[in-house]
Amino acid sequence: MNRMDLQVLRLFQAVARGATVTETAAQANVTQPALSRALDKIEREAGAELFQRVGRALRLTPVGTVFAGHVDALLEDYDRGLRAVQDMIDPEAGLVPLAFLHTLGTWLVPPLLSGFRDRFPKTRFELHQHGEEGLVRELLDGGVDLVLTSGDPGNPAIRWKRLLVEPLRLAVPPRHRLAGRRRIRLAEVADETFVLLRPGYGLRDTTERLCREAGFVPRVGFEGEEVETLRGLVTAGLGVSLLPLPQTATFPSSGTEPLAPHLTVTDVQSSRDIGLAWIADRALPPASAGFREHVLRSVDGAPAGPAAGRRP
The missing domain is CATH 1.10.10.10 (Winged helix-like DNA-binding domain superfamily/Winged helix DNA-binding domain)
Structure with missing residues (x-):
């Protein structure tokens, strides 16, 4: 050919x-x-x-x-054959195709990459960002070797390991009746309009599950494709949403409107798992295998960011 x-x-x-x-x-x-x-x-x-x-x-x-x-x-x-040849020529200069949730790009991914590059400076990374459906599709199609995602994909072809438990908070508009609170029962907002990710995103499924546990079905007013878009819609007063804590360095307020308050939820376990996944029966090239081990070691040994908890 x-x-x-x-x-x-x-x-x-x-x-x-x-x-x-x-x-x-x-x-x-x-x-x-x-x-x-x-x-x-x-x-x-x-x-x-x-x-x-x-x-x-x-x-x-x-x-x-x-x-x-x-x-x-x-x-x-064919592509794996080319990579295998390059890895044999120089194992420390391999390529790591990695996909991850958009929200992880502001706090979890950068220190993991920099820590690995400190040890293997010639390693290259090919980075992709998706919602959960896109991450699983890329992994199964062979477009990436590893994915950082929320929750076990539940596919028998995929091996998944929990890394962190990330808290979710109820974001409410700055002038909302609940904005002065620090803690809230999710059931208290059963009649509110919710701002959610589109169907197919893990955070959407998590939100709907937690609302069911609290005894109601969320009334959806707006749907988006990125968490920070949802946070902006909440700040604009268009609804409430269960979201990871904001990274203020990458999400400043407008100057005229304060950032949406984020309240601790007390009546349900409001959090999501963050984990690393790979194809169970696919041997990883040396660079990707090394990065997988680096991720598993690093998250156990150091705080991953202000929004994350350690592995239980």
């Missing part, structure tokens, strides 16, 4: 994973007609229609879905 064949398969993979033709062409620095010809070439070789047009987007046909799985496996094996 020559280099052009691999490039064509990577273009197919990008479109198969949901990227538009325009986005894929721009990312690969090719013209859209050239990309279309590449996709046509693959369909001719496969002898079947792999995509169908839905509006302006291309979606995989059932045959295309089967073919895409084999393409993913082939490219994953």
Whole structure:
């Protein structure tokens, strides 16, 4: 297989994973007609229609879905082969593909990376940020070796180890009737409007579970994709939300509106697990294996940040 064949398969993979033709062409620095010809070439070789047009987007046909799985496996094996060669040439200069929750990028991930780079300065990191569904998908697809996520994914193919228990607090608007409180029962806000992450995010599932334990179903007024967006919506008076404690260095108040108060919840165990996950039967390259051990040792031995507790 020559280099052009691999490039064509990577273009197919990008479109198969949901990227538009325009986005894929721009990312690969090719013209859209050239990309279309590449996709046509693959369909001719496969002898079947792999995509169908839905509006302006291309979606995989059932045959295309089967073919895409084999393409993913082939490219994953090829990339791992290249990494294995590089690791053999220089084990301390390997690449660690790592994915993590957006919220962990402000306090947990930086010290873990810097601590490892102190010991292995030539190690490179490829970093991805997602919600929980995206993290699991990247791990299963082979896009990353390790993920830092909240809660056990519950997939038999994935090994997960708890690192920390991170407290969750009830964020309320600065002028809310409860803003002067320090502690609260979650049941006290059963009639409030909640600001939540979209379905598919672990914090959304955790919030809904805790509300059920408190005896109610949250009334959702707004949905977002990032915790700091939710915090901003709460500060603006649009609802309440269960959130990790803010990192004030990266989330300053506007100057005219104070940061939303964050109250300790007393009637339910308001927290979430933070853990490290990897594929159970997939041997990690030396750099990723070393970083996994570094993470497991580091979190046990030092405080991870003002929002986190140690492993129970």
